[in-house]
Amino acid sequence: MNLAFDPYILLGIAPDVSTEDIKAAYRRIALRLHPDRNPNPGAAVQLQDINQAHTLLLDPAQRSAYDRTRHERINPAHPEFLLRVTPSKRYVQTLPEPQVIYLLAEIYTEQSTTSEAEERSREARLNLTIVMDRSNSMSGTRLDRVKSAANQIIDGLTPNDIFSFIAFNDFAEVVIDAGPAQNLAVMKSRISMLTASGGTEILRGLKLGVEQNKKHQQNERVNHIIMLTDGNTYGDQDECMLLAQAVAKEGIGISALGIGQEWNDEFLDTLTSTTGGVAEYVKNINTVQRFLDDHVRSLANTFAERLILSIAPDPDVKVESAFKLSPRPQPLVSDRATIALGNLQYHRMTSLLFQLELPASQNAGFRSIARIAVQGDILSQGAKSYMTVSDLSLGISNDAEPEDPPANVLDALGRLTLYRMQERAKEALDRGDVKEATRRLENLATRLFEHGEEALGQQALAEARKVSHTSTLSEEGRKALKYQTRSLLLNSGET
Amino acid sequence: MVVCPHCAFNNKEGLLFCEDCGRRLITSDNSPTLPTKKVDENFDNFARRPTWGTARFETEASIVLDIRDSNKPITLKPLDQMIIGRVDSSSPLAPDLDLTPFGALEKGVSRVHAAIFRSEDTLMLVDKGSANGTHLNGQRLVPHQPRVLRNGDEIRLGKMIAHIYFKSVTA
Numbered sequence: 021m022n023l024a025f026d027p028y029i030l031l032g033i034a035p036d037v038s039t040e041d042i043k044a045a046y047r048r049i050a051l052r053l054h055p056d057r058n059p060n061p062g063a064a065v066q067l068q069d070i071n072q073a074h075t076l077l078l079d080p081a082q083r084s085a086y087d088r089t090r091h092e093r094i095n096p097a098h099p100e101f102l103l104r105v106t107p108s109k110r111y112v113q114t115l116p117e118p119q120v121i122y123l124l125a126e127i128y129t130e131q132s133t134t135s136e137a138e139e140r141s142r143e144a145r146l147n148l149t150i151v152m153d154r155s156n157s158m159s160g161t162r163l164d165r166v167k168s169a170a171n172q173i174i175d176g177l178t179p180n181d182i183f184s185f186i187a188f189n190d191f192a193e194v195v196i197d198a199g200p201a202q203n204l205a206v207m208k209s210r211i212s213m214l215t216a217s218g219g220t221e222i223l224r225g226l227k228l229g230v231e232q233n234k235k236h237q238q239n240e241r242v243n244h245i246i247m248l249t250d251g252n253t254y255g256d257q258d259e260c261m262l263l264a265q266a267v268a269k270e271g272i273g274i275s276a277l278g279i280g281q282e283w284n285d286e287f288l289d290t291l292t293s294t295t296g297g298v299a300e301y302v303k304n305i306n307t308v309q310r311f312l313d314d315h316v317r318s319l320a321n322t323f324a325e326r327l328i329l330s331i332a333p334d335p336d337v338k339v340e341s342a343f344k345l346s347p348r349p350q351p352l353v354s355d356r357a358t359i360a361l362g363n364l365q366y367h368r369m370t371s372l373l374f375q376l377e378l379p380a381s382q383n384a385g386f387r388s389i390a391r392i393a394v395q396g397d398i399l400s401q402g403a404k405s406y407m408t409v410s411d412l413s414l415g416i417s418n419d420a421e422p423e424d425p426p427a428n429v430l431d432a433l434g435r436l437t438l439y440r441m442q443e444r445a446k447e448a449l450d451r452g453d454v455k456e457a458t459r460r461l462e463n464l465a466t467r468l469f470e471h472g473e474e475a476l477g478q479q480a481l482a483e484a485r486k487v488s489h490t491s492t493l494s495e496e497g498r499k500a501l502k503y504q505t506r507s508l509l510l511n512s513g514e515t
Numbered sequence: 516m517v518v519c520p521h522c523a524f525n526n527k528e529g530l531l532f533c534e535d536c537g538r539r540l541i542t543s544d545n546s547p548t549l550p551t552k553k554v555d556e557n558f559d560n561f562a563r564r565p566t567w568g569t570a571r572f573e574t575e576a577s578i579v580l581d582i583r584d585s586n587k588p589i590t591l592k593p594l595d596q597m598i599i600g601r602v603d604s605s606s607p608l609a610p611d612l613d614l615t616p617f618g619a620l621e622k623g624v625s626r627v628h629a630a631i632f633r634s635e636d637t638l639m640l641v642d643k644g645s646a647n648g649t650h651l652n653g654q655r656l657v658p659h660q661p662r663v664l665r666n667g668d669e670i671r672l673g674k675m676i677a678h679i680y681f682k683s684v685t686a
Contacts, residue, residue: 120529471608
């Protein structure tokens with residue numbers, strides 16, 4: 021039986037319970053998640069798995085077959101990944117008004133390594149495609165730096181890895197055809213001959229990149245496309261999104277490095293996060309090598325790939341926002357049925373912060389809040405699919421003791437607040453409320469100074485002045501504030 | 516509803532940071548704001564060290580901070596920039612190195628007191644405009660003017676004295 025999940029864990033019951041207990045447990049969960057009662061798309065997704073678990077356990081033949089193999093599946097030599105959910109409060113006060121609660125979800129593996137040899141042997145095999153913008157604006161230093169960064173990546177590949185390279189402007193061209201990384205010198209010389217010209221049409225490059233990546237797509241590999249661009253694409257954005265949605269379903273990740281000020285950050289943020297990838301801002305071209313190197317390294321360090329999370333709040337609970345804190349900070353779309361999270365690395369946890377709203381005037385007692393499920397493929401165990409679930413309950417009380425929120429939640433939220441302030445300033449400006457935007461930027465500057473982020477604080481202040489005079493942000497300042505307040509989150513959650 | 520004590524914005528119940536000004540909202544009152552105490556100006560200055568340690572700081576090295584009157588030295592890997600100070604409920608952001616457990620409040624350490632950051636292959640120390648100042652080997656630093664740190668240097672934050680040592684990976 022090749023199940024991704026343990027049906028007992030999914031239903032939240034012990035393995036030796038009676039059929040009646042299974043039915044009762046199923047009824048409890050179904051009442052919370054059934055689409056007739058629960059409008060959240062995440063609930064419907066989770067109910068499918070629960071239905072499957074329930075059917076299996078109710079069939080005596082299937083149940084005993086599963087029970088026989090169960091002890092083999094739980095093998096301490098092959099640990100899986102874990103999910104830990106920490107709420108901002110364990111007890112909440114009954115109130116005549118709605119209230120907010122935060123959930124910190126941390127996904128991690130306890131697999132530790134003993135030797136360097138072992139470390140190397142467990143390195144994930146890559147199927148990597150680099151899609152490089154070679155439009156006119158890339159000419160000169162930009163192209164040189166990107167080329168040498170690509171060369172360094174090639175030097176780090178092993179014959180077990182698959183590599184392909186696409187260059188695009190108004191056309192796209194396969195520079196290195198997808199295949200095992202064997203003749204590195206030839207690969208590098210092909211890249212070194214590229215010159216810059218023309219415009220930027222991302223769809224062409226992306227399409228060809230996907231085509232190349234698919235050639236060697238395997239579940240045992242980390243299948244990933246990294247796009248490097250410095251320009252804005254026009255007219256083909258919707259098609260790019262559709263393509264990203266399609267490849268996300270097939271388990272291919274897309275990440276982007278945006279160089280300079282011209283590229284469209286909102287577009288690339290959405291495009292990449294759909295697939296579990298991330299877009300990053302390379303402000304200074306001299307750092308592109310480090311960005312690319314970090315990125316490829318984090319892919320090679322994959323423990324589990326194609327991590328997918330679903331959150332099913334109880335019918336009366338609302339998910340207000342979701343944010344990925346680590347390994348790379350990123351806002352997430354919280355109203356999707358599933359959230360693609362990309363890969364889980366060995367030594368770095370993937371953590372998310374959810375903001376939920378609880379209804380007003382609840383009765384005292386214990387209640388369930390939300391069920392979070394995470395599924396992923398563990399590469400070192402033959403891409404074994406695995407799912408883990410956390411079902412969170414809280415105490416509701418008429419006289420809840422004031423409780424200090426857990427330090428990790430508080431710390432993460434403090435840093436996230438800075439990112440949010442920058443976002444709200446931009447929203448105010450988009451609405452045309454210049455005064456409000458200025459005030460928010462000034463507030464942000466003050467908070468940044470307090471944290472000792474002087475350079476960024478100065479930039480916020482400069483943008484505040486600019487907004488009050490010209491009613492616009494500078495493109496550079498806006499990107500710097502957005503991505504640097506975001507990267508402040510990186511210092512948290514690391515242990 | 517939680518009214519922000521700093522800007523009087525009405526926040527939804529349960530929020531931990533003000534939606535408007537971004538400052539920490541305090542719901543339990545057991546963590547009041549504690550301003551940095553002014554310490555006695557005539558605090559004994561220390562003689563200059565006769566010899567200098569190396570200023571070279573390897574990428575992978577760690578630093579050991581030996582705080583006087585504390586029996587456990589802190590070992591840490593410096594981030595690109597590491598803020599040293601003490602946690603206080605009124606500011607949303609914790610310093611990277613919180614000295615509260617070492618009596619930071621009594622010794623006049625500011626919330627954001629100083630920072631250690633990397634520069635090429637050295638470490639720099641900079642005073643972040645603290646109330647009681649930062650001293651390096653007995654010399655008071657001009658705020659916001661970084662100075663190179665050397666192995667074995669003595670740092671004073673307010674009244675808190677610590678020695679810093681570089682610990683290379685090979686050692």
